Amino acid sequence: MEFGSIEREIFVEAAPDIVFDVVSSPDHLKQWWPDDARYEPTPGSAGELVFGRGEDGGAAVPFTVVEARPPRMFSFRWTHPADEAAREGNSLLVTFDLTPSGGGTLLRMTETGFREMGWGAAVLEQQFQEHVHGWDFFLPRLAPYVATLEVSP
């Protein structure tokens, strides 16, 4: 186990351009992670992820797109201080690499920056991870979501 970074790989039975959309577009992102996502999916675009809802509007976490090379690679930094530009050492870097594979896509995710950011970042990640609880959260959301998807002609 490599401390200080997280690496995962998953095979998705969908074309790379579809998977790229799902990992990069704010509309898709909020279906699999935060409650709201405000950014443009273009390099350098700074925005925020919002966790939680309610009267206080939830907790906003800075989010900055680093690279977007459809349909092969998408990376972003998050958790940097709101008044600072995202850079190495003040944020966690998440990179998605997409490789076409047997009619589907091999999706690789790495998250780095824990070593530079320290323990606090890992605790922060933990706080924002399980506001959802797997299928309890996901299934009720997915069905109405898929029903709204635009069907390509």
Place this chain on the structure above:
Amino acid sequence: MSAAVAEKVDDDLWSAIGDPTRRRMLDLLLVEGEGTATTLGQQLPVTRQAVAKHLGVLDRVGLVRATPVGRERRYRVDDAQLARAVAQLSSVGSAWDARLQRIKRIAEAIQRTQQDSQQH
């Protein structure tokens, strides 16, 4: 211990374990049960002095415990502290497992929707 101090200790623990040489040293200590700067230095491409310095870092954050033996200090891994560090990162890893499963389901649902529409 105040919250601020606890946080500082945690940050130090994290950066202690983030160094590849120190992780290798922890591996060696876990496999061999114990070791000194001399025995570890023989198995690593760094000087005995560098090993001693790394052991000092690990000792300060509680990842190893030392007992004096003659002119040297013998080190063992502190299992509880190591487990604590590992658990923290594992929980972040499982969060990503859940996110990636959701990404997979969404992308595959879109793929099926597109295929269905092409067939009709």
